[in-house]
Amino acid sequence: MRQLIPALFLFSSLFLLFTFLSIYPLPVSLPFPFSALFPPPHAGAYKLVFILAGQSNMAGRGPLYSDSDPYDQYSPHLSVLRLNRWLHWETAREPMHYDIDVNKTCGVGPGLVFAKSVLQKVHYSYGEVVIGLVPCAVGGTKIEKWTKGLGLYDSAVKRAKAAVEAKRGGGRIEALLWYQGETDTVNFDDAEVYAEKMETLIRNFRADLGLPHLPVIQWYLLIYLADMVF
Template sequence: MSSLIWLVLLSCSTLVISTTNASHDNASHGKSIFILAGQSNMAGRGGIKRGMWDRYVPPECQSSPKVLRLNANHKWEKARPPLHHDIDYLKTCGIGPGLAFANSVLKKNVSIGDIGLVPCAIGGTQISEWRRGGPLYKQLLSRAHAALQGGGVIRAILWYQGESDTRSQEDAKLYKTRLEKFFTDIRSDLKLPELPIIQVALASAEGPYLNEIRKAQLEIDLPNVKCVDAKGMKIGYDGLHLSTDGEVHVGQMMADAYVQFMG
């Protein structure tokens, strides 16, 4: 694609973003779009053992005609687990929190219309890899722009990340600053300065600095950012990833947090 065509498309996408807002009054005019980002527990590892998904889909994660996902080719399709199978494609994906979140929101009888989920999470990634200008950041923006092409409103970012940053004391020390900058930058580039963000405080870690990362997550003090705590959720056989039940519970907690934004 030529740089001229890309600039035209980007300008059109930016126009769509800047001329819509997060008001729920116009939900019927298009999809309510939610961006799913972070690392493996957002991508979904529920039901995975020895590198294979058991293919069990809990009732809370069943498909609905009102819930779509944006696939890797930027096309909308009916959302079915695993939501991230063609995004986090180097790893085996299973049940994540996305569908439990969407179905829970729909059950709350809020005026939201159809839901469009935009998977962007990549397993094993650190917060520094999500910095502005990096490949993951650019991919998130590109997929957000693509999601808006058929109409709709970006309602929130759902963020679950940090396990990889527990390996290094230096990364743990810088985590809060880096996370706040990521949230601020992505809102700025989406031209949605008050976009709700729902993040998850870790339940598990790859390294010894779990408490430091959790403290940073729980102390984020930005407007319209809510944190749900995964501590105590059931962990899978590998000691790192949430079980299917844990993923479902986190998705439901994120739905509860989102409804609070609407209140």
Template sequence: MRIFVLSGQSNMAGRGVVSQDGVVPPECTPDPRILRLSAALQWEEAREPLHADIDTTTTCGVGPGMAFARAVLASLDAPGPGAEAGLGLVPCAIGGTAIRKWARGERLYEQMIARSRAAAECGEIQAVLWYQGESDTISDHATAVYRENLEKLITNVREDLGMPQLPFIQVALASGTETNIEKVRSAQYSVSSSLPNVVTVDAMGLPLNEDNVHLSTGAQVKLGEMLAEAYIKKFLAPPC
């Protein structure tokens, strides 16, 4: 099973609309080959909202995870190595969390590592999908040290999982405090230039909900497909 860790804050956890009847966009519908690791560390068929039992401080909705998984799965349906392979999603994102809460030794970081290790017993971790940083645009100090903290996070995760080349596919912010958002975005791009196997997918310009913070349902679908495209192009495509 190809395993992907979904982490960060609310835009990864998902705030897109899931109807009362559980209706979601077709790109986010369940597939028996796509599983999720529950809060109780049990594999189950993945369905939106993926983070319902993880980010329990609010009501979760559609995020990029299912659209990402279905797009990757479609690429694996082609004849050749990996055909008919299953995908495992490991939701870890928690809304409203600054990057300092994801430092080694902090509860959220250790929980992410523990969940990743449990998932790895059933397959190989392919990548971490990371969407975080809105909370760090609020503070000038947090903004100033964001690059350092992000580099530490990636380095620590790779060390603790014993995967020095583990791919990180991060999302450049689409929202945040106006005075600092470009500084955090710049830090995100700097990290993708300084560390190997770090790819940045830019969410800027994708439609937001009325709160001007969270991506709309359609934007989450688009982001999931963008993340899948980045993974397929950089890490799945056969070498020339």
């Protein structure tokens, strides 16, 4: 019996570690998706899916540890999931883009706060629901980097389609959340053609996802004025 105690202790420790990592993933890209072994609660549930796309503003650059969160907006919620880089659902937590925007140091972004707000409002009307977030944003990217046929756009479409597949619980894509444009405000010529490129991007997303009326929630950014002469 004494010989079994170390083995049981090791097994229990590994089980707790894997469970913790599946619910509270480390803010680094790991070589193995622990969530595949120990999926979080509601991973197989039908989800209301939101795509998070754009650049650093969406990926998140806010401080991870702060005393300025009196309403507990940034803590994980078991009914808010994120699709990780391996296309497995895991409990959503900040940094939301830790395994997507891998060349930058990610922090707090708008995705989790938005999802928890939606969850609260929808819950009162429809009862228990699960929100699925699909992080796709990459810092420092101009809108031209999101052209159809290029890596960022194609990856976002692929991930969005995967998020609603039946083998992952199914779901419905509710909206594209777009927070991007700062890189396109540095040069006035880029800013002038931004609206046209944005309209094209929206048309492409709606066509490729088969959702002609897909809502797009867009944050606006002002043009840099430092080098402009009046």
